[in-house]
Amino acid sequence: MTIKAEKISKQYFRKTGSANYFYAVSPLSLEIRAGEVTLLMGRSGSGKTTLLNMLAGLLAPTEGRVWIGDTDLYSLDDKALSRLRSEKIGVIPQSRSAIDTLTVMENILLPAKLYGKPLPAESARQWMNELGIAHLQDARPAELSGGELRRMAIARAMIQGSDILLADEPTGDLDDENTSLVLSAFRAAAHAGKAVLLVTHEKDALNYADQVYHMSAGVIQPVDQNKEQS
Amino acid sequence: MRKQSIPAIILFLISLTIIIGSQSFLSPCVHEDGTFGPCHWAGQALFGVGCALGVTAVLALCVNRARFGVYLSAMPLCTLGILTPGTLIGLCHMSTMQCRMVMQPAMIILFSVALLCALTGAILSARK
Amino acid sequence: MTIKNLVRKPGRTTVLTLLTAFLALAVFGGSVVVLSLRSGLNSLEARLGADIILVPSEAQSKVSFQNMFLQGTTGAFYMDASALDKALEVEGVEKAAPQTFLASLKADCCSIKIQVIGIDPEKDFTVQPWIARSLTRALGDMDVAVGCKVEAGIGEIIRIYEQRCKVVARLEATGTGLDTAVYCNMNTMNQLLKAAEEKGVSHKMASGDAVISAVYIKAKDGYDIDAVNSQLNSCVRKATAVRTRSMITGVSDSLAGVSRTVTILIIAVWLLAFIILLLAFVLIIRERAREFAVLRLLGASRGMLARTVLLESALCGLLGGVTGVGLSALLLFPFAQLIESALQLPYLMPDVINVVWLGLGTVLLSVIVAALSSVIAAYRLSRVDPGSALREGN
Numbered sequence: 001m002t003i004k005a006e007k008i009s010k011q012y013f014r015k016t017g018s019a020n021y022f023y024a025v026s027p028l029s030l031e032i033r034a035g036e037v038t039l040l041m042g043r044s045g046s047g048k049t050t051l052l053n054m055l056a057g058l059l060a061p062t063e064g065r066v067w068i069g070d071t072d073l074y075s076l077d078d079k080a081l082s083r084l085r086s087e088k089i090g091v092i093p094q095s096r097s098a099i100d101t102l103t104v105m106e107n108i109l110l111p112a113k114l115y116g117k118p119l120p121a122e123s124a125r126q127w128m129n130e131l132g133i134a135h136l137q138d139a140r141p142a143e144l145s146g147g148e149l150r151r152m153a154i155a156r157a158m159i160q161g162s163d164i165l166l167a168d169e170p171t172g173d174l175d176d177e178n179t180s181l182v183l184s185a186f187r188a189a190a191h192a193g194k195a196v197l198l199v200t201h202e203k204d205a206l207n208y209a210d211q212v213y214h215m216s217a218g219v220i221q222p223v224d225q226n227k228e229q230s
Numbered sequence: 231m232r233k234q235s236i237p238a239i240i241l242f243l244i245s246l247t248i249i250i251g252s253q254s255f256l257s258p259c260v261h262e263d264g265t266f267g268p269c270h271w272a273g274q275a276l277f278g279v280g281c282a283l284g285v286t287a288v289l290a291l292c293v294n295r296a297r298f299g300v301y302l303s304a305m306p307l308c309t310l311g312i313l314t315p316g317t318l319i320g321l322c323h324m325s326t327m328q329c330r331m332v333m334q335p336a337m338i339i340l341f342s343v344a345l346l347c348a349l350t351g352a353i354l355s356a357r358k
Numbered sequence: 359m360t361i362k363n364l365v366r367k368p369g370r371t372t373v374l375t376l377l378t379a380f381l382a383l384a385v386f387g388g389s390v391v392v393l394s395l396r397s398g399l400n401s402l403e404a405r406l407g408a409d410i411i412l413v414p415s416e417a418q419s420k421v422s423f424q425n426m427f428l429q430g431t432t433g434a435f436y437m438d439a440s441a442l443d444k445a446l447e448v449e450g451v452e453k454a455a456p457q458t459f460l461a462s463l464k465a466d467c468c469s470i471k472i473q474v475i476g477i478d479p480e481k482d483f484t485v486q487p488w489i490a491r492s493l494t495r496a497l498g499d500m501d502v503a504v505g506c507k508v509e510a511g512i513g514e515i516i517r518i519y520e521q522r523c524k525v526v527a528r529l530e531a532t533g534t535g536l537d538t539a540v541y542c543n544m545n546t547m548n549q550l551l552k553a554a555e556e557k558g559v560s561h562k563m564a565s566g567d568a569v570i571s572a573v574y575i576k577a578k579d580g581y582d583i584d585a586v587n588s589q590l591n592s593c594v595r596k597a598t599a600v601r602t603r604s605m606i607t608g609v610s611d612s613l614a615g616v617s618r619t620v621t622i623l624i625i626a627v628w629l630l631a632f633i634i635l636l637l638a639f640v641l642i643i644r645e646r647a648r649e650f651a652v653l654r655l656l657g658a659s660r661g662m663l664a665r666t667v668l669l670e671s672a673l674c675g676l677l678g679g680v681t682g683v684g685l686s687a688l689l690l691f692p693f694a695q696l697i698e699s700a701l702q703l704p705y706l707m708p709d710v711i712n713v714v715w716l717g718l719g720t721v722l723l724s725v726i727v728a729a730l731s732s733v734i735a736a737y738r739l740s741r742v743d744p745g746s747a748l749r750e751g752n
Contacts, residue, residue: 058655058744079659086657093744097652101367111656160656323516324472325507325695326538335692 001069001088001163003055003195005030008064010050024050026218027064034163037186037196037208041223042215048199049094049168051215055197056166057085068164086111090157092167094199096149098141104128104152105137111160120159127155130185132178146173154182158189165189165196171205183208235291237351241304242287244344248280248311248337256336258329259322269329272319276337279311283344290351301352308348311341374638374674375681377631378724382682384627386720388620390690390713391697395613398533398704402609405532406602407484408455408574409583412445412590413437415598432461432473437597439568444594450581451590455481456570458547460554462518462540472508473539474518476547484574489541493527497543503527505537507695516540519553533698533706575599612703632731639671639735651744660740667736668729675728679721687717 009027013020025047032038032055042048053059055066057073066073068088076084085091098107108128109119128134131151141149150173157165165186171179179202187208190196198205206212212223251257258273286307290300315321315334322329414437436458445454458476477485479496489503497503502523504510514525523542531537542550551569577586583601590599650663690697691707698705708716 053744056655079661082654082657082659082662089657091655093652093655097655099649099652110653114653114656114658114662156656321509323509324538325509326699330509331693331695331699335696339688339692 001195002034003032003164003197004067005051005055006065006067008051008054008061008066010047010054010059011062023218025054025061028220030055030213030220032164032195032197033211034193034195035190036210037190037198038211038213039205039209040197040199040213040215040220041201046215047218048215051220052091052166052168052197052199056089056091057081058091083115086115086160088163090160090165092150092153092157092165092170094168094172096141096146097153098144098149100141103138103140104133104144107141107152108156108159111156123159124155127158131155131181147175147178150174151178151182154185158185163194165194167197168199169201170198171200171202179204234297234351234355237301237347237354238287238290238297241290241344241347241351242284244340244347245280245284245287248340249277249284251336251340252277252280252333256333258333259327267322267329268320269315269322269327269333272315272321272329273333275314275319276311276333279307279314279341283307283311297355298352301348301355304348305345305352308341308345311344312338370642371674371677374635374671374728375678377635377638378675378678378728379682379685380678381627381631381727382679382720382724383686384624384682385723386683386717387686387690388624389716389720390686390708392617392620393708393712393716394533394694394697394705395616395701395703397708398706399606399610399613401532401706402534402704403606405484405488405534405536406606407487407576408602409577410575410587410590410599410601412441412454412573412575412594412597412599413571415596432471434459434461435571436569437571439570441594441597442570442573445573445575445590448586448589448593450578450586451575452578453481453483453576455483455574456544457482457485457572457574458544458551458569459571460518460547460550472518473535474502474547474550475539475541476544476550477541478544482574483576485536485541488532488536489527489529492529497526497541497546499543499545500524500549501526501542501546503529503541505529505539505541506531507537508540518550519557521550521553531706533704573597609703616701616703628727632727635728635731636734639667639732640738643735643738646739647742650739650742654742654744663740663742664736667732667739671732671735672725672729675725676721678728679724682724683717683720687713 005028007027007029008025009023010025011021012024014022028051030051040048040051050059054061057066057068060074065075068084071084073081073084098104099110102110105121105124105128106113108124109121112119125134125137128137131154133148133151133155136144136148136152141152144152150170154167154170157167167186170186171182174182183202183205186196186198190210198209213220214223215221248256252273258269259267283304286300286304290297290304293300310318315329315337321327321334325331414435416435439456442454442456445451456478460474460476462472462474475485477489477497479486479489489497493503500521500523502516502525504516504525504527506529510516510525510528512525512528515522516525517523518540523540523546529537529541548568575586575590577583583603587599587601590597653663653666694705694707707713
């Protein structure tokens, strides 16, 4: 399923300076196609995370629309939007996103549990195995390292969103070995038909990408991949 | 601190309350003319049961191997304490007397809590 | 999930539970005490079914009369039995019944003094109806009926001045001083008086004369009770007529005082607990914003988050309510007698069904209060912006 942003922008109010409003994300259109890995690079503070949140249905844009398939995301009410996010979109946030009172396994199964769906325990175990955290399934998040928590979030997103994966710095806490492990997992997910967006600094990610954008001060520009790599 | 010793400590504090209480604020009736009613003997018996329970609690703290058994043995002791005032040894014939108004309910509650403690202790040390 | 949250954050759960437990304790305990005082007053009114009580002049100064009713202190005072006939001659008197009091020595059985009250079963209209509820026939000679606080079983023999009296009935609780007394008929009383005299306890009357301690008088309808009262005061020598209303008014005044104090206390505890709970929940908002942002991220709707908060606090309320009611029952019921003695007011426990309802009501109240105080938190948390909440933690 394709996720399409149509002239979306996000304005914030700021008191200092001459202009009261500033664009965190300037009006832009973007299409993240199914079966492809799209890369969004850029410095911190350039609006990457804001853009990702808008695409994920977590942050309403000031203007513009976000389409998932034929659905206008922000025309839905909260209940329908939440349900849609739960079913279609897997998000891997930049910061830690574990519920401390649950075990790693329970955290991974939480999206399904929220809607009382049958728990995909088997596929959860598979992903944990693949990402090398199978031995931690009964541990508490407080006992995990940053990299392990990151991989937990990835496993959770992988089994949650069936169509779209949005990851914010998914390789931030990982060593080289795990980075390539995770990146090839995203590549494989795209192969399986998912639309994948990676927000990252990781140059290695370029090898896995079909489409690359660079973001700076709220503006995105497509990047010619061959030029970048050389 | 080991989990199984916590009930023993509570048990010890309760028996201390019983021992001191039976001689002071939870005492049986005091007659102005120095004679004793039946409740006096109930008070003495409670003092004794309290002492025995205290020793049991100390044992439960000290011994390691037989803790389960010590907790078990505290249970009939607590039951004895519950039955002593009024059932096994008579009290004064008026509910407004100190022994019926204060000593009996307080002792029954204290020994009941102690019984629960002993039960908890037994369960905790059996699991080990 | 809710239960896991509660179990795995024992500190937070304990604080919230303790707060509601405190609330439940105050509400339940306070209401039981106030209800007990109310029913105590009602039963005092019923047992003092007379309009006027005529007692020897000396009884008034001794204050013993009122205390006998309220606290069950022993006391005895006598006047000539002819006072009864004189009272009946007064205009406006419909019924008059004598009672004779005797304070026992410490009988060996009881090791305490008890109040013995002799009644005339045929004439008596205050105590007799109450005795009749437990004993269908009249009290025979050397039979006694005992108040509920006298620990003697039916068939047991109690010795009063070396006289063996058989307990034939145990009376229902009234919550008044009447519960500590022993009742017998006039024949028995006369025999006991004689025995007392032999023991050297004089009742200040020429022996041989029949004596009584009080005359309970009911005024005829349509007569002004105050007028009858003053009429009695002037006609019967060496006796004072007292309106029962004045005794009851005194009691109900103190009762109103106690009720007011308890009510204010309950309201204060309520407000305090509500404010503390409110604060506790608002503080928790900051701590939990992250957790809820994650839930939002994973597809939880606002309604689901709000429900989670409400359910958690309601569960804390339930737990706290049950604990509070249980704890308060553990103190109130075994120590009822102690409370009664401390209050020095008629105190009669409401019956089991009412207590159960009251307990259930209190638990329900705790649940509602806990849920209500978390409404703000529920609203704020459900509106948490996942993007910024998750960034804050970086």
